Amino acid sequence: MSLDSRLSSVLHLLLHLMEAQQAIPSDRLATALNSNPVVVRRTMAGLRGAGLVSSEKGHGGGWRLACDPAHTTLLDVYLALGSPTLFAIGNRSERPTCLVEQAVNAALDDTLQQAEALMTSRLQTLTLTALASDFQFRFQQAQSQQALCAPQETNHAL
Template structure:
């Protein structure tokens, strides 16, 4: 099963943008993710459309954070990505004729909806500022961590 790592990747990029005083080019962001600048531009364009980042063209151009990290939640970022599917499991058939499969579908549907509601409620409580605070705590404690484990732009 292939995992959708876009939320993790985008949060990573947004925290890099929070740390930067200047616009960050797609190439530098792609390096942070070990990815392709085209993929970064495509993803960041969606975040720009959602008002989370801005872009600047030309020499010295790149991406900047446009949202308030204290008010922007991980759920906001998740939604800006189009609310990707949270679970890889699902029903074998959406409209089964078998009564047993119908019963299975109801139980799975209810359980997955409850789990999704809990996850989205939790994501709503996590802000970009809280993630940045965790990063800064880790950075402060990094005296015992080899410097190559700290990815600076």
């Protein structure tokens, strides 16, 4: 079973939009994800319906962030995507007649419900601003590492 990476992809795009001074066209966003502009437009249209982004048509058009990143949680984005299935595991049969399978289903259902509640409560505590701050921290760390690893320039002037 393949993973549903829409939440990760959309969060990636939203962070790009947070930094943008102007609207970003779908083809540029698609390039950032190594995806297709049609897929990006379709996904972004759903986010527009949830009030997270806005779009501008014509030359210089594209997508802009329409929400307050300090108050927009990852749960908001997850819900705007239609609440995709969080876990790939599930029951073999939804209404088993076998008592063993009923016991297995009960255990899995309870465990998955608890895991989903934990996941959604965590998503509700993280904002787009928090993600952007983490990115900035990582970016600064990477820059300082490059500075440490860069060959020292010497003055060859006589």
